[in-house]
Amino acid sequence: MSLREWWQLLHFLRPHWLWMILAIPVFYASLFVRENARRPWQGLIEPALLDHLMVPRKHRWRFRPVHLLSLLIALGSIAAAGPTWRREQPPFAEDKAPLVIALDLSTTMNAVDLSPTRLERVKLKLRDLIHRRDGGRTALFVYAENAYMVxxxxxxxxxxxxxxxxxxxxxxxxxxKDSVKALQTMEGFLKDETVPGTILFVTDGIEPSALPSFQRFTAKQDQSDEILVLGVGTSEGGPVQDGPSHFLEDRSGRRVFSKLDVAALRALSHDGIDASTLTPDDDDIKWIQHHTQHHMELLENRDTRTRWIDEGYLVAIPLAVLSAFWFRKGWTIRWTAALLAFGLLLPPSGFAMEGADRSSHFSWMDIWMTPNQQGRYYFQKKEYKKAAERFEDPMWRGLALARMGDYDAALNAFALSDSAEAWFNQGDALAHSGKYPASVEAFRQALLRRPDWKEAEDNLIFIQSLIPKPKEQKKEKKEQTEESPNLPPDQVRFDDKGKEGKKARTNIKPVTTADIWMRNIQTSPANFLRRRFAMQDARERRP
Known part of the structure; x- marks a missing residue:
């Protein structure tokens, strides 16, 4: 809840108690009359002489008991008035807002501008989000050309x-990608919900043609659900994977780069639809949780069927603490020194020494070194994992990952650039992964950009020598598949005691057809979803 919304909802259940605040100026007036040194002598000494006999008071302000008394009166009147800004939830009502996640599964979600890919990074985020919701009801849909419930x-x-x-x-x-159809599916799913819900679109872009539908959704007078959009990707973009160590290409043979549609996200924000992007820390998860819960609480506060919660007890706590000073005789407190000492005694929770969690703490190295300089520092110390976390330059990050032995992640980092050096490093990473044909193609791409690069030529020749020729491949395959049929058994044993067995009666439980059918189902969740999506698509396309 923002400060503006809190101020709009703030009111008092018993406002007549606020009249007690008028006692404060009465106390100040009585103190002024009491401390007037001229008043007792005005009838005894001539005014002209009295002016010379009076010693002027030093005008130095200090916190006095009258100030404490005034503060106690003010806080006491506010507590008695019953401040409130939120309503009491009815029994058995949900205290967590329902959330519907619409995950984009279009091809561009395989782009590698986020490591390892956009989709894999989103799956990690959604897993953290589900754990953070702590029992909140959540539904999951995926969409591309059509929307499907998972x-x-x-x-x-x-x-x-x-x-x-x-x-x-x-x-x-x-x-x-059809965001309009996904929105219609989510709207139909939530139409029977009695609790205000939130639709979270996790996507690398909303089509411009879908913006009017989003605007109409939020403009409905009776609309109790809200839309959040979490953008995935970077404005620089990255190549799109279409297989292991292979990237999507257009008709001319160039790699397809996908960029986050930042303009569409800004257009949504201008239309009143909250939009954000994926963050390295958990700020995006906190943002989703805050908006989801805040939306439900805001609509519930408009429900006149529930009572307002009296928050006056919160004011009673500082009231009791300040009252403790009233019983001290001749008390004087150096408030500035006390607050300074209190601040110095607090642990520096906002800062952390090197080695702490960078997602939630500040590192002292950030004051003196840029992220790339920090990466070079750890790279020289051969701490390649820390170096890869610090580097913003994809080439250096890829080198650090390659030194770690994570060649797949290094390949994705090198793929963010189209330079000759990037293709050379991709060929090196692919060669270490044993993908020699793809490595040869990468070194050829490097030579196209730098024809006289001898190191690339030497590596190309060496990797080509490692690729077995077609005849050798057939020979190896034949040797692997050849088996000797009709091998004699190692030993043959007979049951000579079989005739000595006794007859016994065994009760065999009949097996139903349903049991046999359930046992024969051997499919993974992925195959189950693929078949279900295909069946739904065929049913909807049927005339």
Whole structure:
């Protein structure tokens, strides 16, 4: 809740108690009359002489008991008036807002501008979000050209983990992106909900043609649900993977780069739809949680069927603390010195020495060194994991990842650039991963950009020598598949005691057809979702 919204909701249940505040100026007036040194002598000494006999008081302000008494009166009157700004929830009502997640599974979610890919990074974020919701009802939908339900409202975190791990862009029956159809599906899903809900679009862009539909959704007078948009990707963009160590190409053979549509996110913000982007820390999760819960509480505060909560007890706590000073005789407190000492005794929680969690603390190295300089520092110390976390330059980050042995992540970092050096490093990473044909192609791309690069030529020749020729491949395959049929058994043993066995009667439980059918189901969650999406798509396309 923002300060402006809090101020609009703030009111008092018993406002007549605020008249007690008028006692404060009465106390100040009586103190002024009491401390007037001229008043007792005005009838005894001539005024002209009295002016010379009076000693002027030093005008130095200090905190006095009358100030404490005034503060106690003010706080006491506010507490008695019953300040309130939120309503009491009815029994058995939900205290956590429902959330519907609409995850974009279009092809561009495989871009590698976020490591390892946009989709994999989003899955990690959504897993953290589900754990942070702590029992809040959450549903999961995915969409591309059409929208499909993965999970209805549930509070089972383990179930979410299972289905999040299986989500891939190739589960979609058709490529494309239709945010309008996804919005209509979410709206129909929430139409019977009695609690105000939130629709969270997790996508790398909203189509310009879909903006009017989003505007009409939020402009409805009876609309109790809200839309949040979490943008995935970077404005610089990155190549799109379409397979292991392979990237999507256009008709001319160039790699397809996908960029986050920042302009569409800004347009949504101008239309009153809250939009944000993925962050390295958990600020985006806090943002989602805050807006989701705040939206539900804001609408519930407009419900006149519930009572307002008396928050006056909050004021009673400082009232009791200040009252403790009233019983001290001849007290004098150096408030400035006390506050300074209190501040110095507090632990520096906002700062952290080197090695602390960078997502929630400030590092002293940030004062003196840029992220790339910090990466070079750790790179020279051979602490490559820390170096990869600090580097913003994709080339240096890829080198650090390669030194760690994480060649797949290094390949994604090198792929963010189209320079000859980037292609050379991609060829090196692919060679270390054993993907020699792709490594040869990478070194050829490097030579196209720098034809006289001898190191690239030497590496190209060396990697080509490691690729087995077609005849050798067939020979190896034949040797692997050849088996000797009709091998004699090592030993043959017979049951000579079989005739000595006794007859016995065994009760065998009959097996139903349903049991046999359930046992024969051997499919992964991914195959289950792929078949269900295909069946829904075929049913909707049927005339």
């Amino acid at each position: 999970l209805p409202f549930t509070t089972d975190e383990s179930l979410f983990d299972v289905y999040l791990d299986t989500l891939r862009t190739n589960l979609m029956p058709h490529e494309g």
